[in-house]
Amino acid sequence: MTQSTAIHGEKVSLLRVLGPGHVWALGVGIVLVGEYMGWNFAVGKGGALAALIACWVAGLLYTCVAMIDSEVTSTVAAAGGQYAQAKHIVGPLMAFNVGLFLVFAYTMLEAANAITLGxxxxxxxxxxxxENVHDKPFIVLTIMFLAWLNYRGVYATLTFNLVLTATAFVAILILFASVQPWGNEVLKLDQLLTGLPYGWLGVLAALHFGLWYYLGIEGTCQAAEEVRSPARALPLGTMTGIITLLIAATMTWYVCVGLMPWEYLGQAITPLFDAARLTNSTPLMVLLFIGTCFSTMASANGCINDASRAWFSMGRDRYLPTWFGAVHPKNRTPFRSIVFLVPVAVLFAYFAPLDQVITFSILSGLLGYTYMSFQVVMFRRKWPLGTIKRGYVHPFHPLPAIVLLLLCSTTYFAVFLGYGTQLIAMMVFYIVASLWFHFHRYKYVRRGDQFTMPWPRPLVY
Structure with missing residues (x-):
């Protein structure tokens, strides 16, 4: 438990204390809340069947993400995940943007979780x-408590996540078994399951929120510098995580569309909890209330962990002020980055509507996935198989990268149909941020310190 990493020559560094279970808890813990809320907005966009199609198409997209992440991250085992990968494989400007994608995707997701819990x-x-219960104090208290937990140490944080995530997943399994899916006594799929009320355009629109089933599984990369064995733990935790989510997503859809009309389901805030209420079973209601609370807390907890690691890594490399690159001398956590991002999450959770917050998170994640499809091709070209040691080699290259790029392109159009203004605003923001980095911040970056992996010179150098 006392091993540490000396990457970048830091006097006080992050601890290598995590195993595959912690990686699974980080990835699934961030995402499982998507089964408890958010995915059902896809039903409102195109109906129940459209939401199922979106679920499986998004599942294919994220399977490609998990495969690509498992190979590259097990090789570039540094905090910052995709940011560190971009720094080594593409260059500083791309790395800066990827770092921002990560921070905003996880911070917005954290805010969405706090809104749901409140x-x-x-x-x-x-x-x-x-009658006088208000949600705002619970939103602030949730974010503050989880930030404090992250401040105290990564091992306790992700062990806590492991308990929360496992409980929330078991709650879905129990609800699925309790509604007797093998019969029609409880579920009324024959009565409630409609066709495609808005045609195939509705299926395309539903793809936007279909991503919510899996958004955040790529967060396992952020633990790269804190796992005991990156080559084993990262691929194992990530791939078992995506399998867990595919199972949970399909069961969630089946239960909810069998209990609720699609018109109601498409605008519900907590669909699984509503499904438990419709069974008229008090134990199930209590269990799904606990599951919903635990899933939102696990997701927010993991988001704080991941966003702070990305922000910390950018500060350590001087892409941001070096003040953010500090490690707590006792707790060995990026404490300044954790504290700095707390008011950002609180502001969005306090003032922004849930669907807008979800959309900002999805868009930031989608930009990161698009970049990944190019990155893995560049990675294989610069360092072909056999030139460097890899912890995992994803199969069928470059097919996953091509499928990922095609699905991302389709999803951009789906987002534009419902949230075109937000899509344009986000693109403008990232363009302005890139200009700021290029003309102002880049002069502080030490170019000679960027490449920290012990690799040979790339073939296309």
Whole structure:
């Protein structure tokens, strides 16, 4: 438990204390809340069948993401995940943008989780007869508590995530078994399952929120500098994580569309909790309330971990002020980055509507996935198989990269259909940030310190 990494020659460095279970808990913990809320907006866009198609298409997209991430991250085992990969494989400007993609994707997801938890507590309080329960204090307290937990240490943080995530996943399994999916006594799929009310255009629009089933699984990369064996733990944790999510997503869809009309399901805030309420089973209601709370907390907890690692890595490399690159001398955590991002998450959770926050998170993630499709091709060209040691080699190259790029392109159009203004605003923001980095911040970057991996010169150097 006392091993540490000396990457970049830091006097006080991050601890290597995590195993494959922690990696699984980080990836699945961030994402599993997508089964408890958010995915169902896809039903409102195109109907129940459209949401199922979006679920499986997005599952294919994220399987490609997981395969690519497993190879590159097990080789570039440094904090910052995709940011560190971009720094070594592409260059500084791309790395800066990827770092921002990561920070905004996880911070917005953290805000969405806090909004959901506050709404859930308010709803249950009202049901219990407490009319004056407000969600805002719970939003702030959730973010503050989880930030404090991250501040204290990564091992305790992700062990806590492991317990929360496993409980939330078991709750989905129990709900699925309790509604007797082998019969029609509880589920009314024959009555509630409609066709495509908005045609195939609705299927395309639903793809936008289909990503919510899996958004964040790529966050396993952020643990690269803190796992004991990156070559083993990262691929194992990531690939078992995507399998877990594919199972949970399909079961969630099946239960919810069998209990609720698609018109209601498409705008529900907590669909799995609503499904438990419709079974008229108090134990199931309690279990799914706990599962929803645990999933939102696990997701927000993992998001704080991942966003702070990306921000910390950028500060350590001077892409941001070096003040952010500090490690706590006792807790061995990037404490300044953790604290700095707290008010950002609170502001968005306090003032932005849930669907807007989800959209900002999805768009930032989508930009990162698009970059990954090019990155893995460049990685294989610069360092072909056999030239450097890899912890995992993903099969069928370059097919996953091509499929990922095609699916990302389709999803951009799907997002534009419903949130075109937000898409344009996000693109403008990243362009302005790139100009700031190029003309102002880049002069502070030490170009000779960028390449930290012990690799031979790339073939296309």
């Amino acid at each position: 709404y859930l507590v308010q709803t249950v309080g009202t049901m219990a007869g407490f």
